[in-house]
Amino acid sequence: MKGLKNVKAYIKNVGVVTTNIGIENGKIVYIGEDDKNIEPIFETEGVVLPGFIDEHIHGAGGADAMDGTVDALQTISEYVAREGTTGFLATTMTQSKKNITNALKAVKAIREKGEYEGAEVLGVHLEGPFISPKHVGAQPLEYVATPCAEVFDEYNEASGNSIKIVTLAPEVDGGLDLIKHLNEIGVVASVGHTGGKYADVVKAVAAGATNVTHTYNAQTGLHHREAGVVGAAMLLDELNCEMICDTIHVSVPAIKLVIKNKPHDKFTLITDAMRAKGMPDGKSELGGQEVFVKNGEARLADGTLAGSVLKMNVAVKNLVEKVGVAFTDAVDFATYNPAKNIGVLTERGTIEVGKRADFTVLDEKFNVLYTVVNGKVVYKA
Numbered sequence: 001m002k003g004l005k006n007v008k009a010y011i012k013n014v015g016v017v018t019t020n021i022g023i024e025n026g027k028i029v030y031i032g033e034d035d036k037n038i039e040p041i042f043e044t045e046g047v048v049l050p051g052f053i054d055e056h057i058h059g060a061g062g063a064d065a066m067d068g069t070v071d072a073l074q075t076i077s078e079y080v081a082r083e084g085t086t087g088f089l090a091t092t093m094t095q096s097k098k099n100i101t102n103a104l105k106a107v108k109a110i111r112e113k114g115e116y117e118g119a120e121v122l123g124v125h126l127e128g129p130f131i132s133p134k135h136v137g138a139q140p141l142e143y144v145a146t147p148c149a150e151v152f153d154e155y156n157e158a159s160g161n162s163i164k165i166v167t168l169a170p171e172v173d174g175g176l177d178l179i180k181h182l183n184e185i186g187v188v189a190s191v192g193h194t195g196g197k198y199a200d201v202v203k204a205v206a207a208g209a210t211n212v213t214h215t216y217n218a219q220t221g222l223h224h225r226e227a228g229v230v231g232a233a234m235l236l237d238e239l240n241c242e243m244i245c246d247t248i249h250v251s252v253p254a255i256k257l258v259i260k261n262k263p264h265d266k267f268t269l270i271t272d273a274m275r276a277k278g279m280p281d282g283k284s285e286l287g288g289q290e291v292f293v294k295n296g297e298a299r300l301a302d303g304t305l306a307g308s309v310l311k312m313n314v315a316v317k318n319l320v321e322k323v324g325v326a327f328t329d330a331v332d333f334a335t336y337n338p339a340k341n342i343g344v345l346t347e348r349g350t351i352e353v354g355k356r357a358d359f360t361v362l363d364e365k366f367n368v369l370y371t372v373v374n375g376k377v378v379y380k381a
Helices: 070-081 097-113 149-158 174-186 198-205 228-235 253-260 312-322 329-332 336-341
Strands: 002-011 015-022 025-031 048-050 052-057 086-090 120-127 161-170 190-191 240-244 269-270 283-285 289-294 298-301 359-362 368-373 376-380
Touching: 048 097, 048 336, 052 161, 052 240, 052 269, 052 289, 052 312, 052 336, 070 097, 070 120, 070 376, 086 312, 086 368, 097 120, 097 149, 097 190, 120 240, 149 161, 149 174, 174 190, 174 198, 190 198, 190 228, 190 240, 198 228, 228 253, 240 253, 253 312, 269 329, 269 336, 312 329, 312 359, 329 336
Parallel strands: 002 048, 052 086, 086 120, 120 161, 161 190, 240 269
Antiparallel strands: 002 015, 015 025, 048 359, 283 289, 289 298, 359 368, 368 376
């Protein structure tokens, strides 16, 4: 039996312990003190964690999900494995129906093939086009569309029914009806790119919304006379809060405020990364728009913050070192919580017998030493 012998590993509800992990056919079949004559796939002094899951990422390594090709998705897959990510949702942009459909068809094709250079494509986060024209952020205004269940169903069919999350504005005509439709078919409805008020989010939750897209960004903020989307995100326990913890999109005190006000399993780290991640500073592109990257910040020509160049291991590091979150809590926010949020917790998100052998191994400085997907090493530092 192959596996990991005498390693430090994070076992949820137990902590970081020295143990042995047996792997067969890509699954964890044993965890315990007896080494069972395990043949190590590698030896390490680092800490073995469940693989990171990024539920909101547009691109990396020069490729973007909106390129609409399997090759682009493979490039993202290979690159994000370097930061410990073992599964991700290919995230679309507000674009023409043709371009969105092409991107979704590419996801269907790579998932049907089932062969990856690194991290697995777990499905799609459809970010737009069903958003508010007043809160587009870095999404192109000309392609914003009215929420429509029929159009969504066409998109979902193109993706091979792999859309896991839809970002939408609940206050827009048709928004609540689409949320109800998504809820009925088991797709996460996420409040985002919205000018909605607190009451609009309450209605959205009543209709079935369970997620907030990149909390604080492209939504109404907290004000003492109108609590807004941000106030609802913090107060309503039904809502999971995505957050870009690069300390650029959201400040450290603002991150602390949300974590302090959410149940432990309702806060999820995302990168919202774009194709510029892993590339030199300079010009890049997001959703057909020119983006300028400098010193870890990605902005449109008018200065609007665009997607990030954040890495998942750095997001975890930021939470621990800058925000003061406990190490195992920060890991949960990148593993257990996203797995639960997108409905894959039965096979991912924790190190347990019966689950997939997806691991990331970090050193004491949060550098990724190894990434393992389905029992196979896909990245070694």
